[in-house]
Amino acid sequence: EVQLVQSGGGLVQPGGSLRLSCAASGFTVSTNSITWVRQAPGKRLEWVSVIYSDGTTYFADSVKGRFTVSKDNSKNTLFLRMNSLRAEDTAVYYCARVLSSTRRWFDPWGQGTLVTVSS
């Protein structure tokens, strides 16, 4: 079964850092593209980042320079490293597979993990 299982998240103070994990099964992260999407309370889904299978990464302007993505191919896991966190980064974060650079719909999605930025 093709599946993404997320971990990490939690409560962090403004200015702090956090790392989210997205473990894949049923497919290989090294040859696939993965995206991150978040949903702040009461807000719509917001695209955050994508890493394509060739390693090219892109970020939304709202997180550019603060968030990075990396892969651990041995663990078939993708990571989202979030630095300099702000209150407005509070959201449920989802990872999802992007079918390809030309078939850019998201399937499957992870179950989501809550990040709360508060003092």
Add this chain to the structure above:
Amino acid sequence: EIVMTQSPATLSVSPGDRATLSCRASQSISSSLAWYQHKPGQAPRLLIYGASTRATGIPARFSGSGSGTEFTLTISRLQSEDFAVYYCQQYYHWFSFGGGTKVDIK
């Protein structure tokens, strides 16, 4: 930035009835549109891509149509498991989502 607008925000439907959800793009996105179903505490689920192609395992009661700027998701004969929030997403230029339509029980 392409802005996606969904209507209505909430749709109250009786089981067995048809539900029609709308999604509008602020500029033409050709057929680069996907629909997702989202239930509380669960991962969003891909329903439709390419505006009208059902994803693997999606029942035939879900259908998508439209191109350019106007799109529709139709759920014929609503079943209890269909009550959820539905999002449209464009992938023509980067990615953006609509605000969602909540389908609840009338």
